[in-house]
Amino acid sequence: MKADPVGVRTGTFYLDGDRAAAEGAIAAGCRFFAGYPITPSTECAEHISERFPEVGGIFIQMEDEIASITAIIGAAWGGARSMTVTSGPGVSLMMENIGLAAMLETPCVVANVQRGGPSTGLPTMVGQADVMQARWGSHGDYEIIAYSPQSPQEAFDFTVKAFNMAEKYRTPVMVLLDECVGHMVEKVVIPPADAIEVEPRRLTDAAKGEYLPYAYGDDLVPDMAEAGMGYRFHVTGLTHDERGYPEMSVRCQDWLVPRLVAKIRQSADDIVEFDEENADGADVVVVSYGISARVSRMAIDLAREEGIEVGFFRLRTIWPFPEKRIAELAKKIKAFVVVEINLGQIFYEVERCARGQCETLLSPHAGGGVHDPEDILKVIEKGAKAK
Amino acid sequence: MSPKGIPEAVIAAVSGEEHPIAPFLRMDRMPHIWCSTCGIGTTVKALAAAFEKLGTDLDKVAIVSGIGCTGRVAGYVRLDSFHTTHGRPIPFATGLKLANPELDVIVFSGDGDLVAIGGNHFIHAARRNMDIKVVCVNNFIYGMTGGQVAPTTPLTALTSTTPYGNAEPPFNLCHLAAACGANYVARWTALHVRRLTKAFTEILVKPGFCFVEIITPCSTLYARKNRLGTGLDIMKYYHDNTVIEHGADPAEADIVFGGPIICGKFVERDRPTWLEYQDQHLTERLGEKYFRAKALQEACER
Numbered sequence A: 001m002k003a004d005p006v007g008v009r010t011g012t013f014y015l016d017g018d019r020a021a022a023e024g025a026i027a028a029g030c031r032f033f034a035g036y037p038i039t040p041s042t043e044c045a046e047h048i049s050e051r052f053p054e055v056g057g058i059f060i061q062m063e064d065e066i067a068s069i070t071a072i073i074g075a076a077w078g079g080a081r082s083m084t085v086t087s088g089p090g091v092s093l094m095m096e097n098i099g100l101a102a103m104l105e106t107p108c109v110v111a112n113v114q115r116g117g118p119s120t121g122l123p124t125m126v127g128q129a130d131v132m133q134a135r136w137g138s139h140g141d142y143e144i145i146a147y148s149p150q151s152p153q154e155a156f157d158f159t160v161k162a163f164n165m166a167e168k169y170r171t172p173v174m175v176l177l178d179e180c181v182g183h184m185v186e187k188v189v190i191p192p193a194d195a196i197e198v199e200p201r202r203l204t205d206a207a208k209g210e211y212l213p214y215a216y217g218d219d220l221v222p223d224m225a226e227a228g229m230g231y232r233f234h235v236t237g238l239t240h241d242e243r244g245y246p247e248m249s250v251r252c253q254d255w256l257v258p259r260l261v262a263k264i265r266q267s268a269d270d271i272v273e274f275d276e277e278n279a280d281g282a283d284v285v286v287v288s289y290g291i292s293a294r295v296s297r298m299a300i301d302l303a304r305e306e307g308i309e310v311g312f313f314r315l316r317t318i319w320p321f322p323e324k325r326i327a328e329l330a331k332k333i334k335a336f337v338v339v340e341i342n343l344g345q346i347f348y349e350v351e352r353c354a355r356g357q358c359e360t361l362l363s364p365h366a367g368g369g370v371h372d373p374e375d376i377l378k379v380i381e382k383g384a385k386a387k
Numbered sequence B: 001m002s003p004k005g006i007p008e009a010v011i012a013a014v015s016g017e018e019h020p021i022a023p024f025l026r027m028d029r030m031p032h033i034w035c036s037t038c039g040i041g042t043t044v045k046a047l048a049a050a051f052e053k054l055g056t057d058l059d060k061v062a063i064v065s066g067i068g069c070t071g072r073v074a075g076y077v078r079l080d081s082f083h084t085t086h087g088r089p090i091p092f093a094t095g096l097k098l099a100n101p102e103l104d105v106i107v108f109s110g111d112g113d114l115v116a117i118g119g120n121h122f123i124h125a126a127r128r129n130m131d132i133k134v135v136c137v138n139n140f141i142y143g144m145t146g147g148q149v150a151p152t153t154p155l156t157a158l159t160s161t162t163p164y165g166n167a168e169p170p171f172n173l174c175h176l177a178a179a180c181g182a183n184y185v186a187r188w189t190a191l192h193v194r195r196l197t198k199a200f201t202e203i204l205v206k207p208g209f210c211f212v213e214i215i216t217p218c219s220t221l222y223a224r225k226n227r228l229g230t231g232l233d234i235m236k237y238y239h240d241n242t243v244i245e246h247g248a249d250p251a252e253a254d255i256v257f258g259g260p261i262i263c264g265k266f267v268e269r270d271r272p273t274w275l276e277y278q279d280q281h282l283t284e285r286l287g288e289k290y291f292r293a294k295a296l297q298e299a300c301e302r
Helices: A017-027 A042-055 A065-077 A088-104 A131-136 A152-169 A179-183 A250-265 A290-305 A323-330 A346-354 A373-384 B008-014 B040-054 B070-076 B089-099 B111-117 B119-128 B173-180 B193-205 B219-225 B231-241 B274-289 B291-301
Strands: A011-016 A030-035 A058-061 A081-086 A108-116 A122-126 A145-147 A172-178 A185-190 A234-236 A274-277 A284-288 A310-315 A317-319 A335-339 A359-363 B061-065 B080-083 B104-110 B133-138 B184-189 B210-215 B242-244 B261-268
Touching: A011 A017, A011 A152, A017 A030, A017 A042, A017 A081, A017 A108, A017 A152, A017 A172, A017 A179, A017 A185, A030 A042, A030 A065, A030 B089, A042 A058, A042 A179, A042 B274, A042 B291, A058 B089, A065 A081, A065 A088, A065 A108, A065 B089, A065 B119, A081 A088, A081 A152, A088 A108, A088 A131, A088 A172, A108 A152, A108 A179, A122 A179, A131 A145, A131 A172, A131 A317, A145 A152, A152 A172, A152 A179, A152 A185, A172 A179, A172 A290, A179 A290, A234 B070, A284 A290, A284 A373, A290 A310, A290 A335, A290 A373, A310 A323, A323 A335, A323 A346, A335 A346, A335 A373, A346 A359, A359 A373, B040 B070, B040 B104, B040 B133, B040 B193, B061 B070, B061 B089, B070 B080, B070 B104, B080 B089, B089 B104, B089 B111, B089 B119, B104 B111, B111 B119, B111 B133, B111 B173, B119 B173, B133 B173, B133 B193, B173 B184, B173 B210, B173 B261, B184 B193, B193 B210, B193 B261, B219 B231, B231 B242, B274 B291
Parallel strands: A030 A058, A030 A081, A081 A108, A108 A172, A145 A172, A234 B080, A284 A310, A284 A335, A335 A359, B061 B080, B061 B104, B104 B133, B133 B210, B184 B210, B242 B261
Antiparallel strands: A011 A185, A108 A122, A145 A317, A274 A310, B184 B261
16 A cells, blocks of 8 residues: 555655654654664654654653563554664663564564664764674564665665565564664655555454454464454463464474564565675675665775775665575675674674685674775775685 | 352352353463462452443453463453563553553553562553553562562561561552552452452543552462461451551551551542643644644544
8 A cells, every 4th residue: 555645754855864764654654653762863753753743643752662662562553553763772671572572473663773882882873783683682583674774765765664564574673774874964855655655454354253363374474453453352472372372382382483483584585685786706795784885885996996806785684684695696706795883793694694605704893983995995805815 | 159158150150151250251261370269360350340330342442461470361351452571561551552542451460560570661651641550469479480579578578589578668559659640549459349340440431540459369379478378368367457548648558567458549630641631732732733633623522
């Protein structure tokens, strides 16, 4: 279906990434936001607090991040498209209930404007060290979908996509901005409402009394009911059967948890997005995302001036990981160079997918700033010499 | 009671008749996990009776629980019901209510869930006067995990983590709720079924944050460790030691080990709810630009 024009501020604007993400959320139909102030994400919450009264949304600043994530899950079950925004320490607090959202199969969006960590770290300065936390942060087995915008325009576009994927797969979806993308101001074009596709909620049409909250078909995604529709359904964070009733057994665990994982994995081709440039025929392929992808471009240009055949692979989604394509490229190239503002996270994921078919090298950065392109260049040069 | 003293519900069950509140329950989940003489079932029965008395549209009621013995209430009621994470039913209920204000949203959980791990949410929801009804079954102990000290455990009481007696002063939950701004605050015991049912009928029609604390026996853990006798002995204790004092200052209603239990409706007032205040304030500030203003105007005209 098309976006509700009430929420779409069509036009060309200069916006920072935080505010662009807010506009993306509103355009995608988000009408409930709960959050807690935290640098460098707060501009997103501020923007929504200003915009929501005009579009019929409910904005509430909660007492902490735990309350914020839990309120957006409750709001989703009340019928709203819902979102929260935070940064590292806040995501850490949210993790238990991100697991609840995954377990209840609740569509909702969590944006993380990454800063330097660990702990309080560098509140006002950039980091990209939460990408593994996004994937593995809550206990137990589940899969997640995560986007990584490299510009305010993509903060808008990817937040719309995040809402759509949350509805399509009934899962929490993360938008992993970083402080640079969150705070940089660039041109953002917001299209007309009829040019924005919005995924409708998968509401059940079962007869009352016959609805099974966790019965599913080939796509492994159950149809949803919302409170007040008359189904009088039950959901629980405990391991549950198709009625939503708790069942403490190996059999039920084996019925439920592999499906939670498989519903995302089997649809990876539908979800995964990346940009690829000159990767076929390259000796070295640079893999990067977010602000680091933009910094990598200069290093790639410098390497090409030196005559090195360099390709570029930019992750638009980080999770699920583009395993197939990385594995294919690994057979053809000498080395991957992973550029990220951490000490090796996606690096290990690339290395895993490469399976020893080529070298995988890291251009690390501990956080607080972006790479010096010369440092990336040195790693590319090393990759070009690999056998 | 029948002439032989057997509860009618038991006779009905044995004779194959339906229990009067069976339509309110997920009978396909019986038997429940609660111990014999536990008071939680009594509180659920009182809630069902209140719904029946009011003729509430049960399609528009949602129950939210956290974790613990009382946390299992959500799983047994035939309503839209949410068994959430430990301590978080109040923020979950906040989102649910604000996303669909037509719903009657009831949080039904235990003392550990609501005021230990969930204490921050409790005070802020009361401060905001969020339009949710919070029912706290207070048995002074962590039952599900085996009888550890709670922030409600009276001084000197024995628990599995205070083997020499509790040396921390407990919360007085009614005082806390009242001080934070709740619109309605009452305390009853699991013995006071009629009065509890009446309290439920009152909070179900009262806007704003309404809080009912129910002092409830945990004979398996709390009573056993403290040699308080059987469930029946505890009921007798409630009978002999309850002081009903409507309008009492909740600050004066502390619970002391072995002391009287002051019960009653302590607070009933009409602060605007969170959403009422938002609507009023934003309509004043933004006029017709406020999206909800039009819907509110239409509702007023109806």
